Amino acid sequence: MYLCNLNNWLTSPKIGGIRRQLPKSRKFYGMRFVLGVALLLTAASVGAQTVDCTHNVWQSLEACGWPGPTNTGPDLTQCPGGTLTNNSGSTTRTITISTPGTVMSCQNITGGLQITAQNVTVKNSIISYDGGGAGGSGVININDGGSATVDHVELNGLDHTHACIWDEGVKGSTLQYSMAAKNVNCHDVNDGIFSWWWSRDKNAGAGSDFIIQDSYFHDFTENAANGHIDGYQTEGATNGTITHNTYKILRTPNDVTVSGAGLDSAIAIWDDYNQSTPTGLTAGHFVISNNLMGGQPGFMAYAEDYSGPNGQATENVANSAVGGNSLSDVKFVNNYWSNYYASCVGIYGTWFYRGAWTPYYGGPTDLWNQSGSLRSGNIVLETGENIDTGGPTGCEGHNTSPPPPTSVAAPAAPKAAPR
Secondary structure, three states: OOEEEHHHHHHOOOEOOEOOOOOOOOOOOHHHHHHHHHHHHHHHHOOOOEEEOOOOHHHOOOOOOOOOOOOOOOOHHHOHHHOOEEEOOOOOOEEEEOOOOOEEEOEEEEOEEEEOOOOEEEEEEEEEOOOOOOOOOEEEEEOOOOOEEEEEEEEEOOOOOOEEEEEOOOOOOOOOOOEEEEOOEEEOOOEEEEEOOOOOOOOOOOOOOEEEEOOEEEOEOOOOOOOEEEEEEEOOOEEEEEEOOEEEEOEOOOOOOOOOOEEEEEEEEEEOOOOOOOOOOOEEEEEEEOOEEEEOOOEEEEEEEOOOOOOOOOOOOOOOOOOOOOEEEEEEEOOEEOOOOOOEOEOOEEEOOOOOOOOOOOOOOOOOOOOOOEEEOOEEOOOOOEOOOOEOOOOOOEOOOOOOOOOOOOOOOOOOOOO
8 A cells, every 4th residue: 555645745835746826717627626626625634644546546646646637737827827818719610720839828728729830839728629529630630740749738629529639740850749748638538649640641650759748538438530439549650658647548427328439448559551551651669658547448458450461350250450560669668557447457458358369369460578569567556466468367368478588678667656
């Protein structure tokens, strides 16, 4: 059991490592934010309080060192007068940013952003957008040729938008990422962030070269795109870093139910379009490290060749998902997987696995713990069980991968507890 002193955290000049000022009012999630802090302050006033960061982490994310509702989204101390300027309009409108180097800050924006320019910065803002439920819609849509840094921004898809950030951008000479998303509070979308490339894009590998860090993904909806919910998804990106985020894979309260849809995963890395189109690129080169993941998806993580030899992977049909594409160099390192909402972390397990799909069984085509791809230091938070070689005990895919060979230098062991 790992205990955090809530009183010390609350009286610190920084909350969750970020100096903050409480807003007088905030739409959508603002009321939850103010009430939540009020409850914590009430508890602290009784005396020094402790938080169980092993079994009750989801009630105290920030106190336990994880991104949550109060240390992501806009930092109002960085805004004039500690307030946001309203940028009002229809929830379905889009604002196009076509000037390189544009900075948008301290705004409460109604409507989505279409970014076509390089090195755009959006920070300390709230953006609320209704994408009409369309696939490919994003509260922020980084177009082919654009690139953006999204820092301390709350993104609300209003239960009718595909992704908080739809990344179809490309890195440039100034910003070495297509997208850098940090301290983002993402909610009420179908997929948190989606990296995408397809044949109409002028730049091979659009949607690649990105970082997602210190962000909070929660309260998803089936009411957009195909209804299949993922915290992060790609069907062919390369060169991605996903580090120190919180993925709470649950649906928003009173969500619309869509037939055939549901909670899929926190992380879904597939190679479907890039190579088969082809661009000359293969999916891979991902590092997923030091994240907290929980909820009720089928499996918490996917990393597989999605194409199959006949262009389609078919569940429980031998060899149907071992086809012509390649997914390699996928590293899951020092992540905490929570069984608070589902005993197997996901409903069925942690890592997607299908015994019939030899020889990869639903893993990357360079095999888990064999060469480029690696699982190391992955722990079930509540039990301490290491799951590098498969799902938790008693769950699908348990102990289905060999340990790393001695020739592979595993990354450093995780810290004793998240703080």
